[in-house]
Amino acid sequence: MGRRPGPRPAGALSAQAAISFAAVTKRYPDGTVAVDDLDLSIEPESLTVFVGPSGCGKTTSMRMVNRMITPTSGTVSVNGRDVAHTDPVSLRLGIGYVIQGAGLLPHRTVVDNVATVPVLRGDSRRAARRAALGVLERVGLDSALAGRYPAQLSGGQQQRVGVARALAADPPILLMDEPFSAVDPVVRHDLQQEIQRLQADLRKTIVFVTHDIDEAVRLGDRVAVFGPGGRLQQYDTPQNVLSSPATDFVAEFVGRDRGYRGLSFRSADDVPLHEVRTATESELGALRLGQGEWVLVVDEARRPHGWIDVTGVEGIRAGATVAASTAAGGSLLHLGGDLRQALDAAISSPSGIGVAVDESGAVVGGVSGAEVIARLADQRRAEDRARGRRFFDDEPVG
Numbered sequence: 001m002g003r004r005p006g007p008r009p010a011g012a013l014s015a016q017a018a019i020s021f022a023a024v025t026k027r028y029p030d031g032t033v034a035v036d037d038l039d040l041s042i043e044p045e046s047l048t049v050f051v052g053p054s055g056c057g058k059t060t061s062m063r064m065v066n067r068m069i070t071p072t073s074g075t076v077s078v079n080g081r082d083v084a085h086t087d088p089v090s091l092r093l094g095i096g097y098v099i100q101g102a103g104l105l106p107h108r109t110v111v112d113n114v115a116t117v118p119v120l121r122g123d124s125r126r127a128a129r130r131a132a133l134g135v136l137e138r139v140g141l142d143s144a145l146a147g148r149y150p151a152q153l154s155g156g157q158q159q160r161v162g163v164a165r166a167l168a169a170d171p172p173i174l175l176m177d178e179p180f181s182a183v184d185p186v187v188r189h190d191l192q193q194e195i196q197r198l199q200a201d202l203r204k205t206i207v208f209v210t211h212d213i214d215e216a217v218r219l220g221d222r223v224a225v226f227g228p229g230g231r232l233q234q235y236d237t238p239q240n241v242l243s244s245p246a247t248d249f250v251a252e253f254v255g256r257d258r259g260y261r262g263l264s265f266r267s268a269d270d271v272p273l274h275e276v277r278t279a280t281e282s283e284l285g286a287l288r289l290g291q292g293e294w295v296l297v298v299d300e301a302r303r304p305h306g307w308i309d310v311t312g313v314e315g316i317r318a319g320a321t322v323a324a325s326t327a328a329g330g331s332l333l334h335l336g337g338d339l340r341q342a343l344d345a346a347i348s349s350p351s352g353i354g355v356a357v358d359e360s361g362a363v364v365g366g367v368s369g370a371e372v373i374a375r376l377a378d379q380r381r382a383e384d385r386a387r388g389r390r391f392f393d394d395e396p397v398g
């Protein structure tokens with residue numbers, strides 16, 4: 001796709017934030033303080049999430065970056081230059097902007113929506129369209145959709161076009177304002193994965209606004225939690241926001257499940273995999289099971305289809321269908337996954353055994369919830385030791 005960002009001064013990047021806010025306050029004419037004395041430095045090529053409840057100044061802060069909103073006081077800089085002294089048109093050519101609902105032009109085709117900024121910038125329509133097709137492919141859209149109008153696309157597809165349009169001019173910075181909040185949870189999850197994939201590839205400086213803490217910790221290299229009165233509460237890694245909330249507000253906002261969510265930052269690679277007893281459908285009638293024993297029903301490719309116990313086997317012998325005799329499986333742990341997936345797989349499984357699968361979806365073993373917790377304890381003990389902390393004596397008292 002299009003051009004790479006222009007050359008940047010050697011050695012300037014590590015020392016210089018891509019975006020910085022210095023003592024920035026925004027007071028609207030009616031007296032509302034939307035952003036209160038914000039200090040924040042955003043590293044180049046990082047994905048920073050602004051998160052917080054409605055009305056805490058996330059959008060206002062983001063819009064000060066591309067000069068859609070002017071601060072009342074303080075300085076917003078992009079690559080070390082005060083945006084107040086930068087021509088807004090050239091500033092915005094270097095900053096892609098994605099909004100909720102995609103904001104596409106309804107009377108233009110998908111390809112022409114994506115080509116809009118390159119054409120404005122002076123590229124020929126033909127070259128811009130050719131490049132646009134490449135960008136559409138990059139965001140996971142079939143080129144067969146390029147000639148459609150936005151109303152002929154699903155919400156998720158429109159949102160992908162919105163991302164493609166923002167990327168078309170290959171800006172070094174992307175601002176994304178609640179880009180995925182209008183789509184259903186499954187599509188949302190796909191779009192989040194797409195952004196992670198794109199970011200691994202393109203390394204843009206991305207600022208992403210959301211009110212969803214799960215989305216924030218999943219996507220962010222850093223998370224900025226905003227609170228009432230437009231005050232920044234914490235700016236930290238997702239792990240630290242979950243494990244060490246800086247204020248009562250953050251603790252309350254990240255919620256009671258934060259310990260559980262924090263498991264998603266820990267690898268499940270060292271959780272032991274046990275052999276799981278399996279059977280294909282044709283083998284079920286001959287199974288001999290005791291009370292409390294479970295067998296995992298798999299297809300010929302060893303993909304899991306559910307669990308069966310002695311009652312289910314008796315049902316099959318009495319003529320019941322396999323579907324009626326098996327209990328649906330729990331969530332799956334994919335190899336390379338994290339402790340949250342491993343624990344969820346175990347506790348959502350009717351047998352209590354979490355099923356681990358490889359890339360083809362075939363069963364490779366089972367995990368127990370107790371061993372997931374044991375691995376968590378091991379990891380934390382190792383971290384505490386590395387930090388020179390010791391909370392408990394190794395021998396329990398009494």
Ligand SMILES: Nc1ncnc2c1ncn2[C@@H]1O[C@H](COP(=O)(O)OP(=O)(O)OP(=O)(O)O)[C@@H](O)[C@H]1O
Pocket residue numbers: 028029030032033034035052053054055056057058059060061211
């Ligand atoms: N043009 C305006 N005039 C007056 N007040 C405004 C204006 N725009 C926003 N505000 C107020 O500023 C505060 C911050 O708004 P902002 O949109 O930045 O919050 P937000 O965190 O992005 O919220 P949301 O998640 O609902 O979009 C709110 O109290 C809002 O009502």
